[in-house]
Amino acid sequence: MIKEIVKIIENTKIKRPLVHAITNNITVNDCANIIHAAYGAPTMAQDEREVEQITSLCSSLALNLGALKAQDAMLIAAKKATELNHPIVLDPVAVGASILRSDTGKMLINNAKISVIRGNASEIRALAKGSTTTKGVEANKTDRTTEENLEEAINMVCQYSLQTGSVIMMTGAIDLISDGKNTAIFRGGSEMMSRITGAGCMLTALTATYCGANPDKCFASAVTAAAVMNVSAQIAEKRVRELMEGTASFRTRLIDSVSMISNEQLFENVRFEILKK
Amino acid sequence: MIKEIVKIIENTKIKRPLVHAITNNITVNDCANIIHAAYGAPTMAQDEREVEQITSLCSSLALNLGALKAQDAMLIAAKKATELNHPIVLDPVAVGASILRSDTGKMLINNAKISVIRGNASEIRALAKGSTTTKGVEANKTDRTTEENLEEAINMVCQYSLQTGSVIMMTGAIDLISDGKNTAIFRGGSEMMSRITGAGCMLTALTATYCGANPDKCFASAVTAAAVMNVSAQIAEKRVRELMEGTASFRTRLIDSVSMISNEQLFENVRFEILKK
Amino acid sequence: MIKEIVKIIENTKIKRPLVHAITNNITVNDCANIIHAAYGAPTMAQDEREVEQITSLCSSLALNLGALKAQDAMLIAAKKATELNHPIVLDPVAVGASILRSDTGKMLINNAKISVIRGNASEIRALAKGSTTTKGVEANKTDRTTEENLEEAINMVCQYSLQTGSVIMMTGAIDLISDGKNTAIFRGGSEMMSRITGAGCMLTALTATYCGANPDKCFASAVTAAAVMNVSAQIAEKRVRELMEGTASFRTRLIDSVSMISNEQLFENVRFEILKK
Numbered sequence: 001m002i003k004e005i006v007k008i009i010e011n012t013k014i015k016r017p018l019v020h021a022i023t024n025n026i027t028v029n030d031c032a033n034i035i036h037a038a039y040g041a042p043t044m045a046q047d048e049r050e051v052e053q054i055t056s057l058c059s060s061l062a063l064n065l066g067a068l069k070a071q072d073a074m075l076i077a078a079k080k081a082t083e084l085n086h087p088i089v090l091d092p093v094a095v096g097a098s099i100l101r102s103d104t105g106k107m108l109i110n111n112a113k114i115s116v117i118r119g120n121a122s123e124i125r126a127l128a129k130g131s132t133t134t135k136g137v138e139a140n141k142t143d144r145t146t147e148e149n150l151e152e153a154i155n156m157v158c159q160y161s162l163q164t165g166s167v168i169m170m171t172g173a174i175d176l177i178s179d180g181k182n183t184a185i186f187r188g189g190s191e192m193m194s195r196i197t198g199a200g201c202m203l204t205a206l207t208a209t210y211c212g213a214n215p216d217k218c219f220a221s222a223v224t225a226a227a228v229m230n231v232s233a234q235i236a237e238k239r240v241r242e243l244m245e246g247t248a249s250f251r252t253r254l255i256d257s258v259s260m261i262s263n264e265q266l267f268e269n270v271r272f273e274i275l276k277k
Numbered sequence: 278m279i280k281e282i283v284k285i286i287e288n289t290k291i292k293r294p295l296v297h298a299i300t301n302n303i304t305v306n307d308c309a310n311i312i313h314a315a316y317g318a319p320t321m322a323q324d325e326r327e328v329e330q331i332t333s334l335c336s337s338l339a340l341n342l343g344a345l346k347a348q349d350a351m352l353i354a355a356k357k358a359t360e361l362n363h364p365i366v367l368d369p370v371a372v373g374a375s376i377l378r379s380d381t382g383k384m385l386i387n388n389a390k391i392s393v394i395r396g397n398a399s400e401i402r403a404l405a406k407g408s409t410t411t412k413g414v415e416a417n418k419t420d421r422t423t424e425e426n427l428e429e430a431i432n433m434v435c436q437y438s439l440q441t442g443s444v445i446m447m448t449g450a451i452d453l454i455s456d457g458k459n460t461a462i463f464r465g466g467s468e469m470m471s472r473i474t475g476a477g478c479m480l481t482a483l484t485a486t487y488c489g490a491n492p493d494k495c496f497a498s499a500v501t502a503a504a505v506m507n508v509s510a511q512i513a514e515k516r517v518r519e520l521m522e523g524t525a526s527f528r529t530r531l532i533d534s535v536s537m538i539s540n541e542q543l544f545e546n547v548r549f550e551i552l553k554k
Numbered sequence: 555m556i557k558e559i560v561k562i563i564e565n566t567k568i569k570r571p572l573v574h575a576i577t578n579n580i581t582v583n584d585c586a587n588i589i590h591a592a593y594g595a596p597t598m599a600q601d602e603r604e605v606e607q608i609t610s611l612c613s614s615l616a617l618n619l620g621a622l623k624a625q626d627a628m629l630i631a632a633k634k635a636t637e638l639n640h641p642i643v644l645d646p647v648a649v650g651a652s653i654l655r656s657d658t659g660k661m662l663i664n665n666a667k668i669s670v671i672r673g674n675a676s677e678i679r680a681l682a683k684g685s686t687t688t689k690g691v692e693a694n695k696t697d698r699t700t701e702e703n704l705e706e707a708i709n710m711v712c713q714y715s716l717q718t719g720s721v722i723m724m725t726g727a728i729d730l731i732s733d734g735k736n737t738a739i740f741r742g743g744s745e746m747m748s749r750i751t752g753a754g755c756m757l758t759a760l761t762a763t764y765c766g767a768n769p770d771k772c773f774a775s776a777v778t779a780a781a782v783m784n785v786s787a788q789i790a791e792k793r794v795r796e797l798m799e800g801t802a803s804f805r806t807r808l809i810d811s812v813s814m815i816s817n818e819q820l821f822e823n824v825r826f827e828i829l830k831k
Contacts, residue, residue, distance in 0.1 A: 025302045025579045026309050026321050032580050032751035037801050042751060043648070044580050047622040050652035057651060068324040094320070097334060098327035195536065197309035197319060246533030247314050256800030259749065302579045303586050303598050345601040371597070374611060375604035472813065474586035474596060523810030524591050 001184075001223065001274060006263055008214050008224040013039045017059035017212030020081075021205055022046045022074050024066025024093065027198030030255070031062075031205035037259035038228070040209035046070040051077040060086050060212030062205055063108060065101055066093040074104075078112035087115040087211035087218055090166075091204040095119070096126030109164065115211060115218040118169040118204045121145055121153070128160040145174040154183050158277065167219050171203060175226050179219040186226050186272045190233035192240070195247045199254075203229050206258070223272070231269040232257035278461075278500065278551060283540055285491050285501040290316045294336035294489030297358075298482055299323045299351050301343025301370065304475030307532070308339075308482035314536035315505070317486035323347040328354040337363050337489030339482050340385060342378055343370040351381075355389035364392040364488035364495055367443075368481040372396070373403030386441065392488060392495040395446040395481045398422055398430070405437040422451040431460050435554065444496050448480060452503050456496040463503050463549040467510035469517070472524045476531075480506050483535070500549070508546040509534035555738075555777065555828060560817055562768050562778040567593045571613035571766030574635075575759055576600045576628050578620025578647065581752030584809070585616075585759035591813035592782070594763035600624040605631040614640050614766030616759050617662060619655055620647040628658075632666035641669040641765035641772055644720075645758035649673070650680030663718065669765060669772040672723040672758045675699055675707070682714040699728040708737050712831065721773050725757060729780050733773040740780050740826040744787035746794070749801045753808075757783050760812070777826070785823040786811035 019040045023031050028044055035042035045054040051073045055061055061081040063074050081088050095105045105127060108114070117127065120139035145153045153176060157168040161180040170176045175186035193199040203225060210221035236253035240246070245253075296317045300308050305321055312319035322331040328350045332338055338358040340351050358365050372382040382404060385391070394404065397416035422430045430453060434445040438457040447453045452463035470476040480502060487498035513530035517523070522530075573594045577585050582598055589596040599608040605627045609615055615635040617628050635642050649659040659681060662668070671681065674693035699707045707730060711722040715734040724730045729740035747753040757779060764775035790807035794800070799807075 024321075026305050028580050029306060029583060029751065033802060033805070036749050036751055043651075044578075045622075045648075045652075047654060050622070050654040053652040053654075068322075068327070094322075097320075098322075098330040100324060100327040100330075195313050197306065197313055244537075245530075246536035248310060248529040248532035248536070251310070252529060252802040252806060253799075255802035259800035259802070260798075301598075303582050306583060345599075345604070371599075374597075375599075375607040377601060377604040377607075472590050474583065474590055521814075522807075523813035525587060525806040525809035525813070528587070529806060 002267065004220045005224045005227055005266065008210050008217065008220055012210055012213040015213040016041055017209060018043060018057060019060050019062065019205070019208050019212050020045065020055045020058040020077065021062040021208065022067050022070050022077060023062060023064035023201060023205070026066065027201040030198045030202050033255050034202045034258055035205050035209050037255050038206055038209045040212060046073045048073040048076055052080045055080045055086070056084065058086065059215070060208045061088045062091070062208035063088060064091040064093055064201055064204060065095055065105055068100060068104060071104055074108060075111060078108055082112045087208070087215050088112055089116040089118060089204055089208040089211060090114045091201060092117065092119045092123045092127055095123050102126070114164065114166045116167040116169060116207055116222050117164065118171065118207055120200060121170055121172050124157065124160070124168060124170040128156060139172055144172050145170065145176060150174070154275065158183055167222050169207065169222050169226065171200065171226065177219070177222050177226060181277050182219065183275045184223045184226070184272050185275065186230055188234060188271045189230040190237040192237050192247065192250045193233055196251045227266060227270045227272065228258055228261055231266055232261055234269055235265065279544065281497045282501045282504055282543065285487050285494065285497055289487055289490040292490040293318055294486060295320060295334060296337050296339065296482070296485050296489050297322065297332045297335040297354065298339040298485065299344050299347050299354060300339060300341035300478060300482070303343065304478040307475045307479050310532050311479045311535055312482050312486050314532050315483055315486045317489060323350045325350040325353055329357045332357045332363070333361065335363065336492070337485045338365045339368070339485035340365060341368040341370055341478055341481060342372055342382055345377060345381060348381055351385060352388060355385055359390045364485070364492050365389055366393040366395060366481055366485040366488060367391045368478060369394065369396045369400045369404055372400050379403070391441065391443045393444040393446060393484055393499050394441065395448065395484055397477060398447055398449050401434065401437070401445060401447040405433060416449055421449055422447065422453060427451070431552065435460055444499050446484065446499050446503065448477065448503065454499050454503060458554050459496065460552045461500045461503070461549050462552065463507055465511060465548045466507040467514040469514050469524065469527045470510055473528045504543060504547045504549065505535055505538055508543055509538055511546055512542065556821065558774045559778045559781055559820065562764050562771065562774055566764055566767040569767040570595055571763060572597060572611060573614050573616065573762050573766050574599065574609045574612040574631065575616040575762065576621050576624050576631060577616060577618035577755060577759070580620065581755040584752045584756050587809055588756045588812055589759050589763050591809050592760055592763045594766060600627045602627040602630055606634045609634045610638065612640065613769070614762045615642045616645070616762035617642060618645040618647055618755055618758060619649055619659055622654060622658060625658055628662060629665060632662055636667045641762070641769050642666055643670040643672060643758055643762040643765060644668045645755060646671065646673045646677045646681055649677050656680070668718065668720045670721040670723060670761055670776050671718065672725065672761055674754060675724055675726050678711065678714070678722060678724040682710060693726055698726055699724065699730060704728070708829065712737055721776050723761065723776050723780065725754065725780065731776050731780060735831050736773065737829045738777045738780070738826050739829065740784055742788060742825045743784040744791040746791050746801065746804045747787055750805045781820060781824045781826065782812055782815055785820055786815055788823055789819065
């Protein structure tokens with residue numbers, strides 16, 4: 001798998017995919033910069049009058065439920081990307097926290113072929129089970145993936161992947177990525193990820209970047225994004241601790257690390273296993 | 278008072294309040310990150326179709342007049358927060374610079390129970406006196422609080438606090454915070470605050486964070502936010518000067534300092550007095 | 555010319571012009587911060603109900619086609635700024651990539667007196683020739699200015715400047731700035747500019763800042779903005795390489811350098827020539 005990750009990254013550097021991201025205003029700059037960091041080219045157009053044309057020029061589409069006002073634009077872009085067979089990565093931000101978000105999430109899933117759904121434990125569970133414990137952008141304590149509920153969580157993402165036909169990425173202290181047959185389990189990353197805004201949105205944008213250059217390998221692209229993000233977060237945290245810096249520097253150094261990550265850094269630091277069903 | 282500040286901060290770390298901020302697109306990322314830095318959890322939802330649900334999940338509400346397009350959302354959220362007795366912090370950005378901003382500011386003050394109003398000298402004077410010298414996001418020279426007009430300024434914020442029932446924070450080179458009886462006077466901070474965008478918006482978000490965890494102590498929470506911001510700015514400026522960095526690094530190191538501030542740093546560096554009436 | 559650049563910068567520090575920028579949500583924070591870095595004061599108001607009042611308080615106006623939803627606000631502000639004889643700097647982001655952008659770009663050019671048009675090679679060519687090769691925010695390879703097509707490119711910007719009456723800034727690895735008689739050619743800058751989002755938007759905002767303080771010298775202001783941006787990018791890249799940092803740090807250090815640039819740094823590092831017709 002590590003060889004496949006390296007190929008995914010190399011391929012992205014060569015193809016420099018144009019990524020269309022319709023995302024929230026809070027973290028849109030971070031998302032654009034992380035797409036650049038991974039050698040993609042971002043376009044964040046979200047006017048419903050032009051998104052069909054814009055998405056047609058691109059290689060992949062990222063949809064972020066935080067962009068609620070761009071609901072119509074998201075639907076138009078999602079339909080067009082489905083028609084063109086572009087990978088679509090959906091980030092169901094805070095789904096379950098309001099009826100509007102739940103309805104918008106369902107609407108997008110029902111009207112487009114979603115390649116990857118990337119959310120935290122509360123968001124993925126809200127979609128899969130219709131539970132309503134989401135309290136915002138962070139996962140509820142009871143939902144989080146731990147060593148104790150790991151088996152149940154793996155079965156859940158696996159089943160939800162089979163049900164939707166999408167790769168499911170349920171991320172947090174433990175990340176689970178499943179295509180219904182294989183489930184990757186990542187431990188590692190950095191606790192500082194939860195002290196900044198946008199870590200999840202950036203991971204979604206990064207996933208869309210790798211998918212854009214590798215449209216037939218969405219599971220491997222999702223695994224690559226999680227690997228790059230986790231290792232980059234470890235490197236960033238180490239540097240921030242050494243220099244006695246804080247959370248804003250961590251954000252900067254996280255994107256820095258994504259922009260500079262080497263195969264050696266990946267090989268040395270990445271920790272994951274893959275379960276096959 | 279310094280003991281109360283320490284308690285406010287400790288309490289916020291323990292409770293990790295969910296803060297609903299409806300704020301402008303320019304500094305929304307900084308606001309979310311400073312809420313995180315202070316151990317709160319931000320949610321920046323501003324769709325009028327969901328804000329009532331979102332604000333109900335939160336502990337406090339920050340309203341920023343820069344989010345003019347979210348006028349309806351602000352009103353709905355403000356009414357709900359008032360009903361739930363959540364602290365509301367209002368930032369009347371550039372009020373007085375346009376009729377729209379003045380009307381929106383009045384509309385929010387008239388329809389909700391505002392716990393704290395945080396603005397620069399031109400903004401607070403525009404609200405209190407109906408003056409119209411505001412020329413944008415910075416205070417006019419003639420309005421600024423100086424040693425010369427200090428007494429008049431203290432009387433003004435004190436009276437405006439009594440008139441509105443809100444804690445008034447009028448910030449700048451000298452910060453005044455009044456609940457009508459007590460007025461805190463801060464000198465210090467950093468001149469670099471005026472060389473970046475968002476210092477005021479971030480202070481508003483920080484105030485809402487402390488108020489969220491300490492809803493019965495809005496005056497002390499406002500004083501805490503000013504203390505943390507001023508000391509963090511001093512620490513950030515010192516580091517930036519040592520490393521020969523500029524304004525963008527100051528912004529990063531300001532949020533860094535908020536995320537790492539210790540009681541010792543506060544004790545050593547904070548400079549303020551409290552006048553009682 | 556270098557003396558004129560120094561005067562433009564000094565004058566801006568003294569006047570501290572209020573700059574009205576209607577710009578996209580992706581890079582709005584960077585634009586506000588670079589205006590501050592150059593000693594201007596930003597206001598990013600884009601509500602059509604207030605922009606006429608806001609632009610009247612300002613010294614210059616920057617319009618960025620990425621703010622498509624603020625189309626009406628851009629038109630109102632552009633008409634008012636034209637009436638008041640304020641310099642207007644237009645950034646035709648991704649013009650040519652959609653019909654909507656092309657129409658909006660034309661609409662603004664036809665209804666206002668634009669002092670400077672700042673775009674990449676694909677955008678300027680799309681406006682000048684009606685070509686439609688734009689594929690997003692980056693210039694197409696075939697459009698880019700190189701030593702091979704330099705003469706043709708110079709003629710093109712020169713003619714387009716005469717045709718529109720605007721100073722034309724066509725930026726990339728080679729920057730061309732023309733008022734129809736004089737054309738400045740910049741080599742230098744940094745390749746890292748293309749690895750972050752917003753380098754172009756920031757250059758537009760910087761140009762509007764210098765134009766705001768020097769309204770009768772828009773060509774010299776545009777040349778100054780290019781000089782400051784190129785030298786700042788070189789300084790930032792050097793520092794980032796020394797410290798083994800990445801793209802996000804480059805963004806921070808770019809704004810840092812603009813905020814701290816000295817005449818000595820400009821003299822030593824700037825590389826440009828001016829062709830006269």
